[in-house]
Amino acid sequence: MPRSTRLSARAAALCAITLAGAPGALPSIHAQTWPDKPITIVVPYPAGGSNDSFARQLAKELGDRLQQPVIIDNRPGASGNTGTGQVAKAAADGYTLVAVSASFATNAAVQSRLPYDPGKSFTPVALFAKGPLIVAVNPEFPARTPAELIAAIRARPGLYNYASSGAGSVNQFATELLKAQLSGLDIRHIPYRGMAPAVTDLIGNQTQLLIASGPSLLPMVRAGKLRAVGITSLEPSPIAPELLPLASSVPGYAFELWWGLLAPAGTPADVVGKLNQAVNQTLAKPQIAGNFLKEGAIATPLSPAQFGALIASDVERWKKLARQQGIAAD
Structure with missing residues (x-):
């Protein structure tokens, strides 16, 4: 076999190995160029509520950090399920996100016909705050x-x-x-x-x-x-x-609201990591933390894994309470 042919065969083999490892390699390539266009945060509630307020305060800071516009898109309906369900079906590329709150977990506990799977349709990105x-x-x-x-x-x-x-x-x-x-x-x-x-x-x-x-x-x-x-x-x-x-007066009683950001399932891990870092850096700003406190929330940075564990724990907790107390949706 001529030397040039052998080199071509070796290059082809190396290319095949690289593509076979694509699930691990491509996210890094993606993250090097992401973001290269505007990012949309869907707020599944009308303008003016806590989800909307927190998302809008974060959007400008995130846009400055990521050097791309971050657009707020209000899509209310069905107790937040309409907009949330639309994001579940969006491309898993880091450009479409949804701002959710503790009602994401209570909805999952009492609604059997959601337009998404609470445990499988999303990738946790970052927590904004608790209150x-x-x-x-x-x-x-x-x-x-x-x-x-x-x-x-x-x-x-x-x-x-x-x-x-x-x-x-x-x-x-x-x-x-x-x-x-x-x-x-x-x-x-x-x-x-x-x-x-x-x-x-x-x-x-x-x-x-x-x-x-x-x-x-x-x-x-x-x-x-x-x-x-x-x-x-x-x-x-x-x-x-x-x-x-x-x-x-009731030892152990505690109920906390929370607000956070989800991406469609399958969003590359390093894109999620970039988003999480940008959110957490924003939450560390005294002005943002102070604004949140005025609105009844405490800025609370978490990793994606920690946020995912919080959601899973709340869903199970509220399912158990719903069964015990006969809580049902309309």
């Missing part, structure tokens, strides 16, 4: 602390109502978790279609209790239209340091 819920009552309710809240409900079983933004919502899960840890706590669930009417009826004393996010409740508390009696973090929180945790 406790605020426990608020109508000002006429006879309680100012967690201990007084529990005592008042037990003193008049079946009399009081608690509100939520809908059946299967995080508000219902948080309150049913309290009931599960305090056997015999008799308070009736009144689901609403959204947070605004739930807050309105709490102010009007149609319901007496609502456990919801700081941004949903604290403005009404500060205006004197509602009274905050506790917080759902295990320890006192900088979100509202004046409030006692429910755990002070």
